[in-house]
Structures are given as structure tokens and as C-alpha cells.
Amino acid sequence: MASLTAARRVVVKIGSALLVDRETGDLRSDWLHGLAQDVHWLKSLGCDVVLVSSGSIALGRGVLDLPKTPLALEQSQAAAAVGQIRLARAYEEVLAPHGIITAQVLVTLEDSANRKRYLNSRATLEQLLGLGVVPIVNENDTVATDEIRFGDNDRLAAQIAVTVGADQLILLSDVDGFYSANPHEDNSAQRYDIIEAITPEIEAMAGDAGSGLSKGGMKTKLMAAKTATAAGCAMAITEGSAMRPLQGLHTGANATWFTAQTDPQAARKRWIAAMKPRGSVTLDAGAVTALGKGKSLLPAGVRQVQGAFERGDSISLLNPAGHSIGVGLTRYSASEADQIKGHHSAEIEELLGYPGRAALIHRDDMAL
Structure with a gap:
């Protein structure tokens, strides 16, 4: 079982x-303060x-006095626009006393x-985390439509976990784990402590039960688990209504852990290595040596550019003899x-006419 600490x-x-x-x-302020302590x-x-x-949307719905029945898309977008600013402010207010800076990221x-x-998105989140910031991520419900939306934040959370290379994803839910059947309807339902593989039998046990304010059911949580564990991220489902839900998980609260199938870095390297180079x-020899030491590829180390590729x-990364050493x-x-090959990173803005990133390829984005 994974250790949160x-x-x-x-x-x-x-x-x-x-x-x-x-x-x-209304916002459950006491609960949010407890979560801030956990963070x-x-x-x-x-x-x-x-x-x-x-x-x-739930916050904006109350402010706009919209009905509790399912909302039309335009109503949901309006509620999200009103509620999002309140949600971001609430997180900022509870985390600031702990000396924690927050950032809002809508995707x-x-x-x-x-x-x-x-x-x-990955570069922005990585920079925020490197600066000690806690990003608050949400789907951009003000512009998302049924064609482009994630549809629930379980899947969104799994995608974000993959994007930032997280090693653990915690779904704070209204249930305390994954059961063999709906525990509210079947007294014989058994909770799993650990699931090492999501088999067809496990998938068949998932239902569509959700709460009135959320879209997520157990099927979407299994979809999230598939995404996360394949990318090297262990995932837990636990009941989150306690005042210190993460501390509770650490001290033994009921939960189901889905075992990671690899580690995040190895999974990402395999994903990159499988892509067809464009x-x-x-x-030059110096760049090859630097890459071997785990450095990023800077423009100064590039001698020739071939192909018609986009950002x-x-x-492919070729050594001076023309042999591939990675992608x-x-x-x-x-x-x-x-335009920038052979030049120092400080010259990029002058050469291109606009500021750019220091590395041509970041070390996290290559597989040697």
C-alpha cells in the first residue's frame, strides 16, 4: 500500500x-480550512x-439562484463564471495563512x-511547482462544451497527474473506496484495500452512482485509475468529508489503492520514445556529453536542423557522426x-523577435 508521506x-x-x-x-469553510492544514x-x-x-458551478448556482435541477449548458457556463472567482478566492484565503501561494489553472x-x-500546460505547472506554488486546477466550464469537456474531474485529475508526473493521485470522494457492488444497495458488498490490476471483472463491478452535485461515478474513477497507474501514478479513492481527509488517509482511513504499473519518469520516456520523429x-560533441549527464538541449549545441517539424x-537527436542517440x-x-541553432539562450529573443524558452528540448521531454 502506498504511503502518502x-x-x-x-x-x-x-x-x-x-x-x-x-x-x-454555501462553501463548507471549516472543511476547507482542514484541507488547507493537510496541504x-x-x-x-x-x-x-x-x-x-x-x-x-455549484457555488455559482447558489449565487445566481439557479434551480437544483440539471442546468442548460449556458446556465452551467454562467454559474461557472460566477463561482470560479469565489472558489479561487476561497482557496487563496485558507492557504495564505500557511504561507502558501496559490495559482488558478483552467484547462x-x-x-x-x-x-x-x-x-x-506542463511547463507552466512545472514552473509553479518549482516556485512552491499550489496550483488549483479546474475544467474551464465557462467555455467547455460537451464536445471538448473532460466531463468529470476524476478524469481531469488523472490527466493532470500524468502531466505533472505525480506519483500519487488522491480522489476525495463520497465513498470510502471501490466496492464489489454498490454498498448503499447491497449489504454484502466488499471494499477492496488494494487493486493491482483493473481486470474486466473489476470493471464489471463499477456502477454509475453519483451525488446530486457531482458527475463522477465509479466508472469514471476506474477510467482515472487506468490513466494514472499506466503513467506510474498510484491512485487512492477515499471518503473525504472528514475535517482532515489527507491526514485521515495517512493514519488508516478506509481507502482503495490502485497500484502504479511503473514509475512516472519511465512511463513518460516510453511515451516519448514511441512517437514517430518529424x-x-x-x-556537437559538447551537447552529446551534456545530454549524457542529464542536461537539457540548448540551442548552442545544435549544428544542423533537418525536416519540417512544429513545436x-x-x-531525433543525432550525434556529430549522424547516428541517433534519442528523441x-x-x-x-x-x-x-x-534561426537559433548555435546561439546562446540569451540571444533567442533578439534572433526571433519574441521571447522563448531557454532549452530547445527540456531533459524531461527526451528519451535517450
Whole structure:
């Protein structure tokens, strides 16, 4: 079973039903203060924390006095616009006394499906975490439509866990784990402590039960588990209504842990290595040596650019003899790479006419 205190980077998903009182539509402030204490505790252990939070539509619905019945898309978008600013402010207010800076990150499905936008999201989140910030991530419900939305924050949380290379994903839910049947309907239902593989039998046990304020059922949680564990991230489902839900998980609260199938770095390297290169760059000997020591590829180490590739594409890395030593996801198009090759990173803005990233390929985006 995974140990929460051993995690290097944790993504925590918070459902609407935990944040917003079903009857009044008000924020559960006491619960949120308890969660803030948990976040501070994890960060004090040296762990990066990302919160994937529902609640904007539920909060906005109350402010706008919209009905509790299912909302039309336009009503949901309006409620999200009103509720999102309140949700972000609430997180800022409870985390600031602990010396924690927060950031709001709104995403849509296209941000993970489009490789350029995926890399931009990843770079932004990585920079925020490197600065000690706790990102508060939510689906951008103000613009997302049925065609592009994740549809629930369980799947969104799994995608964010993959994006940031988290080693643990915690789904704070209204149930305390994965059961063989719906425990509210079947007294013989058994909770699983650990699931090492999501088999067809396990999938058949999942139901569609959800709460009135949330969209997520157990099927979506299994989909999230598949995504997370394949990328090297262990996932837990636990009941989250306690005042200190993460501390509770640490001290033995009921939960189901899904075992990671590999580690995050190895999974990402395999994903990159499997891509078809769209071009290549030939490196000098110094760059080859630097890459072997785990460094990023800087423009100064590039001698030649071949192919017609765009930012986010996979390209081959060639040594001075023309032999491939690996592949990587480029942060520049072929034309841009050709303009900045052989130059220092400080010269990029002058050469291109706009600021760019220091590395042509970051070390996390290459497989040697």
C-alpha cells in the first residue's frame, strides 16, 4: 500500500459535494480550512501538491439562484463564471495563512489532446511547482462544451497527474473506496484495500452512482485509475468529508489503492520514445556529453536542423557522426530552431523577435 508521506508529488481531487453544502449552496469553510492544514502538512514534508477542484458551478448556482435541477449548458457556463472567482478566492484565503501561494489553472480537454498546448500546460505547472506554488486546477466550464469537456474531474485529475508526473493521485470522494457492488444497495458488498490490476471483472463491478452535485461515478474513477497507474501514478479513492481527509488517509482511513504499473519518469520516456520523429537536429560533441549527464538541449549545441517539424513534435537527436542517440519533444519549430541553432539562450529573443524558452528540448521531454 502506498504511503502518502513518501510521495514526491501528489494531485488531490476535491468533489463539489465536499466543498459545497447541498442544501444551502454555501462553501463548507471549516472543511476547507482542514484541507488547507493537510496541504501545509504535505508541503512541510517536501511534497509538491496540486489540487483539482470542482465546485465552481455549484457555488455559482447558489449565487445566481439557479434551480437544483440539471442546468442548460449556458446556465452551467454562467454559474461557472460566477463561482470560479469565489472558489479561487476561497482557496487563496485558507492557504495564505500557511504561507502558501496559490495559482488558478483552467484547462479543457484540448489542452491535453493538442501536444503544443499540453507542453505549455506542463511547463507552466512545472514552473509553479518549482516556485512552491499550489496550483488549483479546474475544467474551464465557462467555455467547455460537451464536445471538448473532460466531463468529470476524476478524469481531469488523472490527466493532470500524468502531466505533472505525480506519483500519487488522491480522489476525495463520497465513498470510502471501490466496492464489489454498490454498498448503499447491497449489504454484502466488499471494499477492496488494494487493486493491482483493473481486470474486466473489476470493471464489471463499477456502477454509475453519483451525488446530486457531482458527475463522477465509479466508472469514471476506474477510467482515472487506468490513466494514472499506466503513467506510474498510484491512485487512492477515499471518503473525504472528514475535517482532515489527507491526514485521515495517512493514519488508516478506509481507502482503495490502485497500484502504479511503473514509475512516472519511465512511463513518460516510453511515451516519448514511441512517437514517430518529424525531423532531426545534429548536435556537437559538447551537447552529446551534456545530454549524457542529464542536461537539457540548448540551442548552442545544435549544428544542423533537418525536416519540417512544429513545436511539440518529436525529433531525433543525432550525434556529430549522424547516428541517433534519442528523441525529444521540441519547444521550437524547424524554422525557429534553424534561426537559433548555435546561439546562446540569451540571444533567442533578439534572433526571433519574441521571447522563448531557454532549452530547445527540456531533459524531461527526451528519451535517450
